Amino acid sequence: xxxxxxxxxxxxxxxxxxxxxxxLRKELKDKGVFLLNLMSSPGSGxxxxxxxxxxxxxxxxxxxxxxxxxxxxxxxLKIKEATGIPSIQLHTGGMxxxxxxxxxxxxxxxxxxxxxxxxxxxxxxxxxxxxFDTGSCKNAMILSVPEGHDKPQKYPLMFSICDVVVINKxxxxxxxxxxxxxxxxxxxxRNPKAQVIPICAxxxxxxxxxxxxxxxxxxxxxx
Amino acid sequence: MHELGxxxxxxxxxxxxxxxxxxxxxxxxxxxxxxxxxxxxxxxxDCWRWAADKEDLLRGAELRFHILPAVTYCQDCxxxxxxxxxxxxxxxxxxENTYLLRGNEVEIKEIEV
Numbered sequence: 268x269x270x271x272x273x274x275x276x277x278x279x280x281x282x283x284x285x286x287x288x289x290x291l292r293k294e295l296k297d298k299g300v301f302l303l304n305l306m307s308s309p310g311s312g313x314x315x316x317x318x319x320x321x322x323x324x325x326x327x328x329x330x331x332x333x334x335x336x337x338x339x340x341x342x343x344l345k346i347k348e349a350t351g352i353p354s355i356q357l358h359t360g361g362m363x364x365x366x367x368x369x370x371x372x373x374x375x376x377x378x379x380x381x382x383x384x385x386x387x388x389x390x391x392x393x394x395x396x397x398x399f400d401t402g403s404c405k406n407a408m409i410l411s412v413p414e415g416h417d418k419p420q421k422y423p424l425m426f427s428i429c430d431v432v433v434i435n436k437x438x439x440x441x442x443x444x445x446x447x448x449x450x451x452x453x454x455x456x457r458n459p460k461a462q463v464i465p466i467c468a469x470x471x472x473x474x475x476x477x478x479x480x481x482x483x484x485x486x487x488x489x490x
Numbered sequence: 491m492h493e494l495g496x497x498x499x500x501x502x503x504x505x506x507x508x509x510x511x512x513x514x515x516x517x518x519x520x521x522x523x524x525x526x527x528x529x530x531x532x533x534x535x536d537c538w539r540w541a542a543d544k545e546d547l548l549r550g551a552e553l554r555f556h557i558l559p560a561v562t563y564c565q566d567c568x569x570x571x572x573x574x575x576x577x578x579x580x581x582x583x584x585x586e587n588t589y590l591l592r593g594n595e596v597e598i599k600e601i602e603v
Binding site: 271272361424 | 494495496502503595596597599600601603
């Protein structure tokens, strides 16, 4: 081959996903179903927080959970056993995040017509899930006390795309050098509009505030 | 770590462009990658080789990069400065009231056929 032809493309590789995500959001709006994308590091207490939250909202909303992990179905089983609500496991096949297309494939296996709220528990990771719009209506993340209050500085994108930051495991605050006020300051530096909700999923402390936020958002979405 | 997902996106977009232009073989894909896009070019390259060689359209195709410098803007003193050297804090006035102007790009610049 002696002649090379160049075709200019000039397109962000995220553009197609963002279009998919916008389409999915619109469909969810038409169906009156709210999708929450819940993110965090591994081990921050996402599943325990969900079980508590679902317990508080069970009589008010019809819910389902989609658990995304690289492997295993321990989280989906745990949710189903503890709460009795429909819970499915998505495997990302080695991928460190979900995108809008994968989320849509998951939603195809959930009875959307009978639901108000679907919670997507994203892969435990503070980097990649922040890059990919899943089509969710709101983003929430959980930061746990043992991870340290400096995380908003280290993972700025994650904190800047979240509507709510839940700070979990506040029962162990006395044993860690975690400065809650500093943490809030760092979060608001990246994202002045983020709500910060301190909780302890183990004892249930503060979980009601998160559940109330979620209930309010679902009701706003449906109107 | 998300490079594999990005590679799948690149392949999808290149396939679409090839279809539009009636191209059957792509010899190179050229990317614009911002300095603070969180993409590690070496990882992208490894994922690219593995995934691209599975596609007839892209077998053996090269992946090349232009790295674009990251620039941050200070809202207090209105200066622009290099993000990688100084981060969020403006080196001119010390303010943290700053935002990223560019350097976050992950785009396909062009393909060679």
